[in-house]
Amino acid sequence: xxxxxxxxxxxxxxxxxxxxxxxxxxxxxxxxxxxxxxxxxxxxxxxxxxxxxxxxxxxxxxxxxxxxxxxxxxxxxxxxxxxxxxxxxxxxxxxxxxxxxxxxxxxxxxxxxxxxxxxxxxxxxxxxxxxxxxxxxxxxxxxxxxxxxxxxxxxxxxxxxxxxxxxxxxxxxxxxxxxxxxxxxxxxxxxxxxxxxxxxxxxxxxxxxxxxxxxxxxxxxxxxxxxxxxxxxxxxxxxxxxxxxxxxxxxxxxxxxxxxxxxxxxxxxxxxxxxxxxxxxxxxxxxxxxxxxxxxxxxxxxxxxxxxxxxxxxxxxxxxxxxxxxxxxxxxxxxxxxxxxxxxxxxxxxxxxxxxxxxxx
Amino acid sequence: xxxxxxxxxxxxxxxxxxxxxxxxxxxxxxxxxxxxxxxxxxxxxxxxxxxxxxxxxxxxxxxxxxxxxxxxxxxxxxxxxxxxxxxxxxxxxxxxxxxxxxxxxxxxxxxxxxxxxxxxxxxxxxxxx
Numbered sequence: 001x002x003x004x005x006x007x008x009x010x011x012x013x014x015x016x017x018x019x020x021x022x023x024x025x026x027x028x029x030x031x032x033x034x035x036x037x038x039x040x041x042x043x044x045x046x047x048x049x050x051x052x053x054x055x056x057x058x059x060x061x062x063x064x065x066x067x068x069x070x071x072x073x074x075x076x077x078x079x080x081x082x083x084x085x086x087x088x089x090x091x092x093x094x095x096x097x098x099x100x101x102x103x104x105x106x107x108x109x110x111x112x113x114x115x116x117x118x119x120x121x122x123x124x125x126x127x128x129x130x131x132x133x134x135x136x137x138x139x140x141x142x143x144x145x146x147x148x149x150x151x152x153x154x155x156x157x158x159x160x161x162x163x164x165x166x167x168x169x170x171x172x173x174x175x176x177x178x179x180x181x182x183x184x185x186x187x188x189x190x191x192x193x194x195x196x197x198x199x200x201x202x203x204x205x206x207x208x209x210x211x212x213x214x215x216x217x218x219x220x221x222x223x224x225x226x227x228x229x230x231x232x233x234x235x236x237x238x239x240x241x242x243x244x245x246x247x248x249x250x251x252x253x254x255x256x257x258x259x260x261x262x263x264x265x266x267x268x269x270x271x272x273x274x275x276x277x278x279x280x281x282x283x284x285x286x287x288x289x290x291x292x293x294x295x296x297x298x299x300x301x302x303x304x305x306x307x308x309x310x311x312x313x314x315x316x317x318x319x320x321x322x323x324x325x326x327x328x329x330x331x332x333x334x335x336x337x338x339x340x341x342x343x344x345x346x347x348x349x350x351x352x353x354x355x356x357x358x359x360x361x
Numbered sequence: 362x363x364x365x366x367x368x369x370x371x372x373x374x375x376x377x378x379x380x381x382x383x384x385x386x387x388x389x390x391x392x393x394x395x396x397x398x399x400x401x402x403x404x405x406x407x408x409x410x411x412x413x414x415x416x417x418x419x420x421x422x423x424x425x426x427x428x429x430x431x432x433x434x435x436x437x438x439x440x441x442x443x444x445x446x447x448x449x450x451x452x453x454x455x456x457x458x459x460x461x462x463x464x465x466x467x468x469x470x471x472x473x474x475x476x477x478x479x480x481x482x483x484x485x486x487x488x489x490x
Contacts, residue, residue, distance in 0.1 A: 032454065033425060034400045222399065222425060289403045291423050312402040312425055340421075340428065 005050035006143050006201040010208045014218050022116035024051040026221055033222030037314040040190050040227055041357045044149035045219040046211050051115040054142050054198060055125065056108075059134035063106045069128055070101065071246060071263055073256035077103035083174040083187055086254050087246045088113075088124070089265030093272060094242035095249060097121050098234060100187055102176045110176075110183075112144075112196075114236050128264065142183070143204035145197050147216060148227075150357060152194035155214045159207070168195075189224065191231025191355035226311050229320060232283060232352035232360075238294055239281060239308040239322055247272055248324060250281040250351055279305065282329065283351035283361075284321040290339055292321035292346070299343060300335040302326040307337065315354040322351050363392040366458055370474055371483035372434040377458060384471050388434060389462040390422060390453065393487055398424035401450040406442040406464055413439060413466065415473070420463055422453065435473045437466040 002025045011018065016027035027048065029036060039045040057066065066074040072086035084101045097117045102110040113121045125136055147156050157165065160179070167179035173193070176185035183198040199207060212218065225235070232250075234240055240249035247269065255269065272278050284307070286292055292310030305325030313320045321337075329335060329348055336343040352360045365371075370378040375394035379387040395401065405421040413419050413433040420431035442464045446452060453461035468474070478486065 029399070032400055032451075034402075034451070226425065289405065289423075291402060291425075291428065293427075312423075 003051070005048055006204050007048045007050060007145075007208055010205055011048065011218070014212075016218070016220060019221070021051070021221060024115060026051060027218070029220040029222045030218050033220060033226065034314045036217055036219035036223035037226050039217035040149045040192055040219060040223065041315055041354070042150065043217070044147060044151040044155045044194070044215070045217040045223065046208070047146040047148070047219050047224055048143075048208075049146050049196065050143040050201070050204065052144055053113045053115055053118045053121065054139040054144070055111045055113060055122070056137045056139060057111060057129075057134055058108050058137070059132070060107060061132035062109055062134050065129055065132040065134050066101060066109060067261055068132075068263055069125065070099070071251075071256070071265065071269075072101075072254045073258070073261060074101055074103060074109065075261075076256070077101070079175075080104055081171075081176045083176055083185060085174075087249075087251050088121070089246065089263075089269070090124075090242060091265060091268065093245040093247075093265040093268035095236070095240045095244055095246060095251070096124055096242060098236055098240070098251070102185065116237055141201055142198045143201040145199075145204065145207060145211070146188055146190075146194065147197065147211060148188045148190040148192045148194035150192060152192065152216070155211065155216050156195055156197075158214055159210050189231075189233055190227040191233070191360075192227075192357070226314055229309055229311050229322065230313050230315055230354035232322070232350070234281075234322075235309055244324075245269060245272060245278060247278040248280060250322075276327065278327065279324050280327050280329070281308065281322055281324050281351060282331070283349040283353060284310075284323050284335070284337065284346040285316075285349060285353070286319040286321075286337070286344065286346045288318075288344070290344065291319045292337060292339070297338045298323045298325055298335055299338065300325055300329050300333070302328040305329070305335075313353055315357075316359060320353045321346075363396055364458070365391065365393070365480045365484050367480040369458070370434075370477035370479065371486075372432065372477060373483075373486045374432045374434075376432060376434045378434050378474070378477055380474060381465070384468045385440060385465055386435060386468060386474070387462050387465050389457060390431060391483070392457040394429075395454050395457045395461070398422060398429055399426045400424055401453045404446040404450045404453060404463065406446065407439045409439055409442060411439045413437065431463065433466070434477060435466055435468055436470065437468045439464055440467050441465040
């Protein structure tokens with residue numbers, strides 16, 4: 001039995017090809033995922049992300065609880081509406097999920113977690129919250145639409161009333177604001193500017209239609225994947241999972257180390273960090289023909305690695321990938337990937353390929 | 362249901378074959394096949410002059426989703442390849458039975474065309490997938 005978002009009928013109406021995405025029937029594309037990709041890099045596209053899980057954490061201990069639960073430190077957040085990207089680890093330092101935390105007050109936060117990990121995330125959060133004075137509430141009554149691209153904000157602006165316009169006026173990246181019924185955040189998964197808008201499910205089809213009428217291109221999971229990969233953003237389940245630490249998933253930058261704060265997984269991660277033995281996640285580029293794909297073996301002079309995500313980059317016109325390789329591999333090194341029974345040279349770079357409409361390396 | 366022109370012949374591995382006369386055929390992949398593969402990003406074609414046998418993997422269609430072998434649907438010699446696919450692999454998506462053609466073969470045995478599927482036979486083979 002697959003779930004359908006409230007926008008399902010709009011996808012069918014727009015000619016979407018639907019696929020099963022971890023139990024959700026979601027659009028993979030509406031014809032051409034490459035055209036959808038270009039729409040986001042060059043103009044404006046929108047994604048139905050209603051399958052994602054919104055969880056509100058409130059109560060006297062909300063801040064203390066989140067300082068324990070996630071590897072980044074919510075104490076950094078001191079302006080209402082500010083957002084924070086973080087990992088949530090188990091006691092062994094494995095990544096249970098990556099998520100965004102939105103801060104409203106010290107007793108009021110919102111988390112947005114992946115849909116594929118919803119059940120285990122909710123169970124973990126419930127278990128860990130037992131000793132804290134917090135209430136954890138899932139918000140399935142919200143739909144969510146991501147509008148992304150250089151023209152995304154301008155196109156959304158044509159649909160907002162005066163109050164909403166004032167609420168988003170001058171909003172910096174990684175902020176959020178409640179504007180009437182709309183929860184509007186300057187976050188996303190594409191490397192372009194834009195909004196992620198959560199709203200009551202019953203209003204979602206109307207907003208989708210208005211965005212369509214404003215010239216925003218509907219985009220499926222196919223374009224979502226090539227856009228996030230170009231932007232160097234991890235996909236849970238491919239680039240990391242519970243068997244992988246943040247140190248091996250290019251997420252070390254999200255860990256805040258300080259003596260007094262004891263977050264879950266800290267002890268193990270500190271040990272691994274000191275040992276320096278964890279592999280690392282790098283970017284690979286292949287400028288000749290062929291497409292790097294998830295699971296392919298990477299051969300380096302320091303040992304083997306593996307491609308965690310690979311694709312054809314529509315912006316660059318060649319293949320790109322993220323790969324987990326031995327820590328001794330350096331940026332600018334040439335390593336090899338085994339493709340269709342041949343070893344092919346690829347270049348190692350930082351995992352950031354294209355953002356804001358252009359090449360990022 | 363995708364388009365399956367009745368004037369063409371087909372292989373179960375999703376190649377179409379157009380009889381151009383004089384023992385020459387044009388080969389491409391069907392609309393159904395390109396729909397399964399999604400946006401095409403590279404097409405690797407055989408060498409002109411190469412001898413191919415029915416069932417040989419002679420080309421590769423690489424899409425955003427997967428790399429897929431293209432098989433020679435007949436035996437003969439490669440006469441010509443569609444060089445436009447080098448810069449515009451998306452022609453396979455936009456016009457699978459026309460501008461998205463892949464290569465031409467000079468048949469060794471013209472009788473071999475009879476052993477390929479007709480449109481109805483191919484439609485049935487897709488239904489069984």
